[in-house]
Amino acid sequence: MSETPNDLPRDLDDGADPTAEALHGLVVAIDGPAGSGKSSVARAVATELELPHVDTGALYRAAALACLRRGTPLDDGAACATTVGEATIRTVRGRTYLDGEDVEDEIRAGEVTAAVSAVSAHGEVRDALLPAQREAFADGGVIEGRDIGTVVAPDADVKVYLTASVEERARRRAAQLGRADLDVLVEQLTDRDAQDGGREVSPMLAAEDAWQLDNTDLEREETIAAIVERVHEVVAGVDHAAEAAQADPLAARSALPRVAVVGRPNVGKSTLVNRVLGARVAIVEEKPGVTRDRTEHLAEWQGRPFRVVDTGGWEHRAEGMSARIVSQAEAAVADADLVLFVVDVTVGALEDDERYARSLRRSGVPTVLVANKVDGPKQEPAMHELYSLGLGEPQPVSARHGRGIGELLDRLTDELPAAPTQVPDESAVPHVAVVGKPNVGKSSLFNRILGEERSIVDPQAHTTRDAVDTMVEIDGDPWVFVDTAGMRRHYRRGEDTELYSVDRTRAAVEQADLVLFVIDASEPLGEQDQRLAALLRDSGRGFVMVCNKWDLVDEDRRPELEKELDRLLSFAAWAPRVNVSATSGRGTRRLLPQLRTVWDNYRRRVPTRQVNTLIEEAVAHHPLPRSGQRQLKIRYATQAETAPPRFLVFANGRLPDGYRRYLERMIRERHDFTGVPLQIDDRPPPPRERRSAGRRRLAGSRRRR
Secondary structure, eight states: OOOGGGGGGGGGGOOOOHHHHHTTEEEEEEOOOTTHHHHHHHHHHHHHHTOOOEEHHHHHHHHHHHHHHHHHOOOOOHHHHHHHHHHEEEEEEEEEEETTETTGGGGHHHHHHHHHOOOHHHHHHHHHHHHHHHTTTTTTTEESSSIIIIIIIIIEEEEEEEEEHHHHHHHHHHHHHHHOHHHHHHHHHHHHHHHHHHHHHOOOOOOTOOOOEOTOOOOOOHHHHHHHHHHHHHHOOOOOOOOOOOOHHHHHHHHHOOEEEEEEETTSSHHHHHHHTTTTOOOOOOSSSSSSSSSEEEEEETEEEEEEEEEOOOOOOTTTTHHHHHHHHEEEEEOOOOEEEETTTTTOHHHHHHHHHHHHHHHHHHHEEEEEEOOOOOOOGGGGGGGGGGGSEEEEOOTTTBHHHHHHHHHHHHHHHOOOSOOOOTTTTEEEEESSSSTTHHHHHHHHHHHOSSSOOSTTTOHHHHSSEEEETTTTTTEEEOOOOOTTGGGSOOOHHHHHHHHHHHHHHHHOOOEEEETTTSSSSHHHHHHHHHHHHTOOOEEEEEEEOOOGOOTTHHHHHHHHHHHHGGGGGTEEEEBTTTTBTTTTGGGGHHHHHHHHHHTOOOOOOHHHHHHHHHHHHHHEETTTTEEEEEEEEEETTTTTEEEEEESSSSOOOOHHHHHHHHHHHHHHOOOHHHHHHHSSOOOEEEEEEEHHHHHHHHHHH
């Protein structure tokens, strides 16, 4: 019985090859000077990628041959264009035809080589051949010549500028033509380079976004392999340009002016911060005392960047946790370049407001008095009472409705000291989130790492409510550490503040690179620890497991802890573990070396050739299974991304989950990815999505330049 399409696996029932689909319609442009090996390399690359090969240089050689045969003056552009227009020039399966005659060998002769530069220098000839060239790669292909990336195919998916020293190119040309006069060929190629590079029409030069490959010291097979590797990386979305790091992001952030937002509890400080930032960053609720720690955020107004520091409410004669909140607010004022003192205009200037105003006047820090909750003209007369605070003219705003925010920001930027006009790029700085259940010691560990009381520590659960981030320099390297709220299992059954806090924690994990996963080693591990570890693994972030409160772990508890870790967290066995005591500082010095190791592994890129060698060995040791009626095959593999590492496997079908896990084990055995989850995909993005992403990356790189 004949097999029907319905008998085939769903993802293979149309006979489509995912690898072929990924490369279908791909345009690879290879430019370079004469003798660089463009033609032979392009043919081999096209064969490797199973794409058509288009030799546009051969079209020009055929045009020169047509002019020579007709006796057309080579210096007469109009006459040459007429001759070319009357001729039929085509490339079919790597062979060049002139008026139906195969002239592939003849166009490589010395007479044609000497004439082609003069003929191709005419703009009329180039215009006449341009439609034929573009038609040849309309459905994709590997095209080569001397102005492919700049003129013929400026939108090519991959552009390669292949070059070599003139001596090496002359040696290759001599071997190709069977000649021994190497010096003559060097002179000819030198003159040819000068002519091609200096002509007015389409001079020979590398496209701005071309990948330049000097193959002087490379064998032909190495050159082919390098270009094929580059193509697969582009298809996989690899963006090497995005991996450049800023020189000193800590200095860039420190150079920005700091604006502290202070005031009594529940006057609308966090609402104002959210309005200035244009996003709901700070937690806001209709009750006092929601904000506890001081949190810092980057803001920008009219091209002027600055830092905004949200603080907890100032309270007179505060005790306990409230006193620590006040200390944080006072520390923010001491470090500020400008203070926004927020007062609730609906209640007027209270005794505490007058007390804080006197303190601000004594501090000498420039202060803007912000009259909040001026929702309309009816509230404006109440502002006159605020002049008694001695802080100058009040600035009326409604943080909730956005009224007067623009005027406030104009005044703010006018009073700030001179500073850089560009927001610092901190994308290359490792962001480390400190995550765990409530009361496992996250804030204590956070403060211990920073060497200061940056987060409030209290025995009460859920002391930390917002994500508190701080950039510090440790041993010469910048780091951003983010303290987060504790995440319990049924947090959505609690109060709204806790719900918002946990949402901030989730957002902090998504924005982080690395995570310090803190567990209380003195207490039995539970399901929530397991859930959190799974969340971190699935988030793709590198993480270090921190067993805190180690000073409370006795000899009986240690073997039980080992069993619990093996039973509940075995799926994250690749994560390093450090035993510490945040209160005493024991073991905390070992955290940074582990973080550095994980950070290096998080950004590790395995060369494509090594990836393919490893995959070949893995398949040889454990062959791929069949998928329906088809034997699965892996044709190519590359590391598509770093941070976190993602490997893309070009196969003729979907790989079983078990085989992907097997490949992951093989990669980990060969390369150090300690502390980092690995992702292995067996399908690249769709061609349209890939090209759009490539153009966006190109536009971004041009803006950076």
